[in-house]
Amino acid sequence: MKPVSPSDEPVPGDDVPFPRPHHDHDHCRHDALRRAEDVCARQGARLTQARREVLDLLWADHRPVSAYDLLHRLNADGRKAAPPVVYRALDFLIEHGLAHRLNSLNAFIGCAHIGGEHGAQFFICRECGQVAETRSPEIDSAIRTAGAELGFRVQAPVVEVEGVCPTCSGAPA
């Protein structure tokens, strides 16, 4: 079994958060847009044209994009949008849990999970630039425990891990 697993690590078949090279990415994109519509509908928020376009650009692939890259892509068709357009759209998307900011890269990425705001951990491949987003209760709990030992009330843990993804580690396929 284990048909196209990109690694020999003990990973569950299709739940691997690192995107496989030839996965159906159109599915990722369309799914993300659909989820965004759901979220906005439920929260009475408006997924306007600019916001939708930025979200779609974020889902061009599984790599984070800088705000100015987004701006250039937005303006590729001759438009003349200014930076606030992008930053406002990003603020909206982040507030509604549809995108995340990666502090270590000054870049943004579409949220791979469902639901509102939430903690997450990001694994960033130094080779290919792709990012996997996880929600590990174990990491979260280790952080909260360490915080408690300091008497620190944890509000927003940020975890961004640099390394090399399974594909770039030279896994079979």
Added chain:
Amino acid sequence: MKPVSPSDEPVPGDDVPFPRPHHDHDHCRHDALRRAEDVCARQGARLTQARREVLDLLWADHRPVSAYDLLHRLNADGRKAAPPVVYRALDFLIEHGLAHRLNSLNAFIGCAHIGGEHGAQFFICRECGQVAETRSPEIDSAIRTAGAELGFRVQAPVVEVEGVCPTCSGAPA
């Protein structure tokens, strides 16, 4: 006992990484400089005037400082240093494990631990801006485990936790 502990959390008396309001901070500063000299001596690196000054400025208190704040403080005495002065000094200090960069704040802080480069976790108080640096094997290990499950080779975990420190939580002392 537990004479001036800032919190009722189960913390060891004097190992609390969050600085107590009236601790002997001159000791922190001088100790940091002395450790820096040790490290540089051992590594054959030169702790030049500019580097020493920046390190000393980083130890003004336990809050991170932006590069331009450092620059302004450097120039407070009429000097006319330019940004590269500060960024080079910071690069040096970081390379030698004497300072850290906090990505979520675009700011820098003196390393509170001894020794060369190392992973660490930062707990950042939203109220007072003070930062505690820890080295928690548990957090590190949770991250490495989660990475392994993705087939991801972890190289540099970044953990920056926002919240409220014991002092600002309204602890007794």
Added chain:
DNA sequence: GTAATAAATGTTATGTTATAACAATTGATA
């Protein structure tokens, strides 16, 4: 000691990331 070399610093300019402030437009509501 002096020349050659390497390390560090000075200097100017520019690139990159992000926000402030206010005007104009659009969409919902009454």
Added chain:
DNA sequence: TATCAATTGTTATAACATAACATTTATTAC
């Protein structure tokens, strides 16, 4: 359709960071 709130447009500027090259300072070789 008048009103109000939300969104977008526009200009300017703030904040963060580095490239490139000249100059100086420290180390080493002779």
